[in-house]
Structure formats: C-alpha cells, structure tokens
Amino acid sequence: MSEVLVVVEHADGSVKKVTSELLTLARTLGEPSAVWIGPGYSDAAAAVLGEFGAAKVYVADGAQYIDHPVAPRAELLASLVADQSPSAVLIASSADGKETAGRLAIKTNSGVITDAIGISAEGIATQSVFGGSTVVHSKVTKGTPIFTVRPNSTPPVPAAVTATRVDVSVAISEVAMKAKVTGRTVAQKDGRPDLSEAAIVVSGGRGVGAPEGFAVIEALADSLGAAVGASRAATDAGWYPHQYQVGQTGKTVSPQLYMANGISGAIQHRAGMQTSKTIVVVNKDPEAPLFELADFGVVGDLFKVVPQLTEEIKKRA
Template sequence: MTEILVLVEHVDGEVKKVTLELLTLARSLGEPSAVWAGPGYTPEAKARLAEYGAEKIYVAGAAEIADYVVAPKAELLAQLVAAASPAAVLIASTAEGKEIAGRLAIKTDSGVITDAVGVGDGVTADQSIFGGGVNVKSRVTRGTPIVAVRPNSTPPQPSAGAGAEEQVTVTLSDAARGAKVVDRVKQEKGARPELTEAAIVVSGGRGVGSAENFALIEKLADSLGAAVGASRAATDAQWYPHQFQVGQTGKTVSPQLYIAVGISGAIQHRAGMQTAKTIMAINKDPEAPIFELADFGVVGDLFQVVPQLTEEIEKRK
C-alpha cells in the first residue's frame, strides 16, 4: 500500500485527538506513517499512535525543532517527502498546521488544500468554501498532495498498526531559524475541551442577552462535557471572550453535535460551524435562518428551554 504521512499534534508528550482522526482517515487512503516532531516522545505515545493504525513512526526528537516557529516541521516533512515519496501528507487544519502545509507545498513544489472536511479516493478532498455557501471536491494536480483537515471531521477509530519506529534527523537551514521561541507561558487548562477539538459545542449568541446569562450556556455545556462557543455579536458585546468566537472571522468547528442557543444564523456564523455532523438550534424566532441549517430545532424562550434541557440531561447521567 502507498504511504500516507501524518504530522502528529502533541502537547507535553500527549497525542492530541486530531492526530487519531488523521490516522483513521489515512488508513482509508493507504498505509499511515506518523511523523513526530520535537521532544516528548514516549512509549505511551508510540502505543497510542500504533493503536490507531500507524504502521511506521518517524521520530525527530531534536529539541531545536521546538525552539523555532513552524519552519523546522516543514523542513522535516519536506525531507521525508523526498525520501519516502508518500501518496499524500495529512496535517491538522489548525493555525500552525495550515502554515506548515503552505511552507511544505513551496518546498516540495506541490499543491495544497486547507480546511478539508473529508478526503476520499484519489486524495480527493471535500471542502466547504465561500463562507459555507458552496461544497466542492478538490484534488491536487501537482506534486505530493498536502491536505490540512479540520479537527472533528473524522471520528477516530482504533485499528492496530505495526508502529515500527524509525529515528530521523533534520538539519535546519538558517531560514528555519529565523523566528526563535524565547519564552513559553503555560495556559491554565480548564475542565472543558478545547473549542476546535470538542466533540460537542454549545454556543450562545445575541439572544443570550448579557455576559451574566452566559452561565446558562456554560452549565448546559458542562452537563454534556462540551466546549463553549459564542457568535460574533456576543463577543463584540464583550459577553464572552473573543477566543471563543465561532464563525468566518473566528474559529471553525466541526463537532459531532453543535447546539446554537439564541443565534440567528447569519452566514458569517454558519461558515464556522455548518460542517458539524448534527446541529440543534434554540431560538424564539421561528423564521431565524439557523433553522434552515438545523437538524433539530426548538422554537422557544432560551431562558426556559435551556434550564429544562440541562436538568433533563443531568437526570439521565
């Protein structure tokens, strides 16, 4: 089978969920090979990657890979593309991942596709473009296909791989050392999952009415083990921090379940969440555009519906 390179996303040695999704997707295209860049590789990480289908694991554990911004990972991948001639390279479509994909495309003279929500036969990518108004299928026609895939686009499914380990070294160019990391500040991690990786997202919009009322959204999210999001109207009103904005000018999410509470469903917001597998909307306006997109809709006052929904969920735990 043809080799598919998957760049591993990891934090403090822990493999992130999006990598397991990419390995699952890679199995449908060929033979997955995980690429570990930077320090932190452990036997536990190896076992995790093999559990989800990695037949080979390229380990570049040099500390200097993490000492510089983005470029070393692109150079590592370019080296592996030249040596292994893979059928494709899969990368998480995060802010960093998309930059790595772009740099890699230049280095390998290849085409690149970002924000894919699926990849099929012939490395044909599914994309939602123009603010979510058009769904297209795209293929790279030059070089090695490089595809950045949105988190939560593919449910991770374990399937044991050989996990054969191969140590690799990369010689960084002067250009790769152009931006050095001089300090790191560890962000305190809350109990909720990260927004772009969460399987369930509960978002509040203008209808929530105030910052204080976002406690209703948070309580519902916590009952489901979900992340909290917000529309642009809510973040612009300073009811919720901007880093939680979902939409064309915010973050793009593709959860298994998206609950829109008090959100009208303007195209700007829809562009950031319409690839969710299941969408539920709660809005008092039966003509709200969000209902055109929703799989399930509740027409009602969110201040009555949300507490009842939260209470019922808690009962069923």
C-alpha cells in the first residue's frame, strides 16, 4: 500500500481531533504517515497518532516552523513529497492548512482540492460548495494529490498500530523565513471547544441585540459543552469577537448540532453552517429564511426560549 502523508494539527502538545479524522480518511487511500511540524512531540502524541493508524510519524521540530508562518511548512512537506513519493497529502482545512497546501501545490506542481468533506479510495474528493447548495466530485489530475479536509466530516475510527518516530531535518531557505512572527495575542480563552472542531455550536445573531445578550447564548453553550458562534451582523456590531464569526467571510462549521438564535439566515451565514447535521433555529420572525433549513424551529423570543432550554437541559442532566 502506498504512503499517505497526514499533517498533524496540534496545540499545546495535544493532537487535535481533526487529525484522527484525517488519519481515518487516509486509510481509505493507503497507509497513513503523520507529519508533526513544530515543537512539542511526545509519547502521548505518538499514542494518539498510532491509535488512528499512523505507523510512521515524521517529526520536524524546529522553531522556524512556528516563528515563520506557512512557507517553512510547505518547504518541509515538499521535501517529504520528493523523498517519499506519497500517493496523497492530507491537511486540515484551516487558514494555515489551506495556504500550506497552496504553496505545496506550486512547489510540487500538483493539483490541490480544498475543503473536501470526503475522499474515495480512487482519490475522488467530495466538496459541498456555494453555501452547501451543490455537491461536487473532483480529482487531481497532475502531480501528488493534495487535499485539505474539513473538520467533522469523517467520524474517527481507531486502527491501532505502533507509531515509529522518524526525525526529519530540512534546511529552510531564507526566502521562506521572510515573514516573521513577532508576537501572539490570545483573545479571551473561553475554555470552550474550538469553533471549527466542536460537535455542537450555539450561535447568536442580530436578534441578540447587544453584547450582554450573548450571556444567554454562552449559558446554553456551556450547558451542552458547545462552542459559541456569531453571525456577521453580531460581529460587525462588535457584540462578539470576530474570530467566532460563522459564515461566508468567517468560519465554516459542520457540527453534529448547530443552534442558531436570532439569526435570520442570509446566504452569508448559511454558507458557513449549511452542512451541519442537525440544525435548530430560534427566531421571533416566522419568515426568517433559516427556518427552511431547520430540523426543529421555535418561533419566539430567544430571551425566553433559550434560558428556558438551558434550565431544562440542566434539569435533565
């Protein structure tokens, strides 16, 4: 079986859930090898990667990968592609992941498909485009196929092996280090799951009315262990931080459950959440277009319905 490279997403030394999804998906294409880029690799990380089928973990732990955005990662991967001739490269569909994939495509003269939600054994990717209204199947016809894959699109299935560490050292060029990270500013750490990875997302929109209004959204999210999202109307108004925006100009999420509160559902928003498995809508306007997507909708005041729901969830817990 041919080797498939899976780039590991990690934070503070822990492997993110999307990586176990990508390793699961990679097994339909060949034999997955994980690629750990940056410091922090540990036995605990090896255990997770092995659990999902990575027999080999390439580890490139230099500081240059975190001190300079994107370009050094693409150089490292290009060198691995040249040395190992994998049959495909899988990367999570984050901003960094997509840019890394784009640069790698140029370096290796290969086709790239972004935001895949599935890949067949023949390498045909499924994408959900135009705000989820169209399903497209496509494949790479030149070079080493590079796919970025959306989180939450493949349920992770273990297939335990022992992960063997293979250290990789690549001399990164000066040109790849032209942009330098000089600081990192962490917005309020809210202790909730990552928006793009969360199984449940609770969002608020124009109907929330004010920054203080998000307290009821957060309370509901916390009762469910969910991430909080916001529509563009809410982030543009400054009621909730920008990085939580779901929609065409924000994040695309595809959780098991998406709860939209006080969001009318313009295409701007639908484009970011339409592929969620189950959709719940609370809005006082019965004509809100988002009700068309709802598996369950409540026409009513979110400030009455949402706190009541939160109480009810706590009661039943």
